[in-house]
Amino acid sequence: MEDTIYAPSSAIGGAIAVIRISGEKAVRAGDLLDRDPAAHPREMTHAILAQNGETIDDCMAVFFPAPGSYTGEDMVELNVHGGMQTVQRVLGALATLGFRPAAAGEFTKRAFLNGKMDLSAAEAVMDVINADAQQSLKAALLQLQGSVRREIESLESLLLDALSGIDAAIDYPDEAEQDATDALPQSLCVAMNRVETLVGESRRGKVLRDGLRVAIVGRPNVGKSSLMNAILGSDRAIVTASAGTTRDIIDEKLNLNGIPVRLIDTAGIREAENEAERIGVDRARSAWKSADVVCLVLDGSAPLTAEDDALLFETGAGNRIVLLNKCDLPEKCAYSGAIHVSAKTGEGLPELRNAIIALAAPERADGTYITNERHIRALEQALCALKDAANVSEFDCAATDIRNALHFLGAITGTDVDATVLDRIFERFCVGK
Numbered sequence: 541m542e543d544t545i546y547a548p549s550s551a552i553g554g555a556i557a558v559i560r561i562s563g564e565k566a567v568r569a570g571d572l573l574d575r576d577p578a579a580h581p582r583e584m585t586h587a588i589l590a591q592n593g594e595t596i597d598d599c600m601a602v603f604f605p606a607p608g609s610y611t612g613e614d615m616v617e618l619n620v621h622g623g624m625q626t627v628q629r630v631l632g633a634l635a636t637l638g639f640r641p642a643a644a645g646e647f648t649k650r651a652f653l654n655g656k657m658d659l660s661a662a663e664a665v666m667d668v669i670n671a672d673a674q675q676s677l678k679a680a681l682l683q684l685q686g687s688v689r690r691e692i693e694s695l696e697s698l699l700l701d702a703l704s705g706i707d708a709a710i711d712y713p714d715e716a717e718q719d720a721t722d723a724l725p726q727s728l729c730v731a732m733n734r735v736e737t738l739v740g741e742s743r744r745g746k747v748l749r750d751g752l753r754v755a756i757v758g759r760p761n762v763g764k765s766s767l768m769n770a771i772l773g774s775d776r777a778i779v780t781a782s783a784g785t786t787r788d789i790i791d792e793k794l795n796l797n798g799i800p801v802r803l804i805d806t807a808g809i810r811e812a813e814n815e816a817e818r819i820g821v822d823r824a825r826s827a828w829k830s831a832d833v834v835c836l837v838l839d840g841s842a843p844l845t846a847e848d849d850a851l852l853f854e855t856g857a858g859n860r861i862v863l864l865n866k867c868d869l870p871e872k873c874a875y876s877g878a879i880h881v882s883a884k885t886g887e888g889l890p891e892l893r894n895a896i897i898a899l900a901a902p903e904r905a906d907g908t909y910i911t912n913e914r915h916i917r918a919l920e921q922a923l924c925a926l927k928d929a930a931n932v933s934e935f936d937c938a939a940t941d942i943r944n945a946l947h948f949l950g951a952i953t954g955t956d957v958d959a960t961v962l963d964r965i966f967e968r969f970c971v972g973k
């Protein structure tokens with residue numbers, strides 16, 4: 541029998557605190573109330589919460605009977621006043637009923653273990669809570685509603701059909717061998733294409749979940765910090781007329797058309813004049829190496845320098861946007877394909893925003909993306925196993941590889957996952973979820 545657990549599920553300090561109780565004995569929370577919420581399941585009951593004759597709070601309580609609750613167990617939800625004193629006293633009273641405080645993510649873990657949601661949906665719960673842009677929330681909600689599970693189940697069914705074809709060929713070689721020989725390469729090819737597409741589209745998924753990292757780089761004084769401020773619409777970074785103003789990395793979140801972006805201002809790249817600047821330049825380089833997009837800023841009001849040329853060469857390999865800043869001043873340099881901007885007047889900023897959005901990877905019509913690093917790794921492992929299956933000629937070897945692929949796919953939805961992986965997933969959750 542599982543313990544009965546309790547935890548506050550709302551942030552501390554609000555007007556109302558929601559306290560959840562889940563487990564076989566949850567209904568005993570009614571012992572603290574002058575009206576039993578279990579008398580009217582799924583309805584709000586107004587009650588006085590008291591212990592040993594002393595009133596603790598005037599609250600609202602709801603009883604959700606198993607299995608129709610979030611966790612699939614009996615649950616009681618108390619809405620009490622949100623002050624620290626009240627919440628602490630209610631939690632103390634619940635402890636005296638033999639309940640124990642819930643561990644991080646324990647409600648959702650129970651929901652998964654009781655079959656209320658698959659593992660990918662359980663993981664989406666935290667993504668929904670953490671989503672800070674509209675499209676991130678949309679992807680997380682779709683995952684919560686089973687979008688990832690449906691993709692995986694349809695792949696599993698394709699592979700299970702292929703396996704049954706192989707089994708038939710092994711058991712009845714005369715009748716089924718030719719059928720399996722004909723059908724297997726086709727099934728494997730379809731499955732590999734689908735997994736490859738999911739992995740390919742996961743770049744946008746990761747962007748939606750973690751934000752697109754956009755690093756603003758360039759030699760000193762070209763206007764990087766001014767551009768950062770202009771895009772953000774605030775005076776976040778210090779701007780001065782002297783070269784070498786920015787020393788450390790400045791990192792700010794913003795939302796571009798529903799896509800979360802992390803804008804990173806960096807120190808101007810040059811031969812450093814002292815230790816602090818050298819560290820700043822090193823940090824700038826590592827920021828742009830780990831960025832999804834590099835905005836290389838050139839000063840359009842001055843001729844290109846050797847430092848600009850070196851940076852154009854160094855940043856050439858990845859996703860890059862070249863900006864000719866200070867276009868409010870007479871133009872002294874040109875660079876083909878560059879966006880002309882002015883941090884001072886705001887000219888060119890809409891084009892810059894569009895260019896960044898375009899590099900966030902293409903949008904999929906139904907909004908379903910694999911956003912979770914664990915899922916992406918499992919898909920990559922499944923793809924390797926499918927490639928192995930396609931490369932062997934013996935049926936039993938192909939069957940082993942297909943079973944391996946199914947094992948990796950099962951880890952995504954949680955049909956094939958061990959307890960330590962589950963612990964690792966749920967310990968990242970907040971308490972009360």
Ligand SMILES: Nc1nc2c(ncn2[C@@H]2O[C@H](COP(=O)(O)OP(=O)(O)OP(=O)(O)O)[C@@H](O)[C@H]2O)c(=O)[nH]1
Pocket residue numbers: 758759760761762763764765766767778779780781782783784785786787806807808809865866867868869881882883884885
């Ligand atoms: N006219 C004009 N001046 C600008 C523009 N953008 C920046 N500046 C000026 O250029 C100077 C340097 O700007 P910053 O934003 O500090 O340049 P930075 O690239 O961050 O410089 P470091 O931090 O030293 O690498 C300041 O005097 C700004 O006012 C622009 O679009 N037009």
Ligand SMILES: [Mg+2]
Pocket residue numbers: 764765766777778779785786806807808
């Ligand atoms: Mg700066």
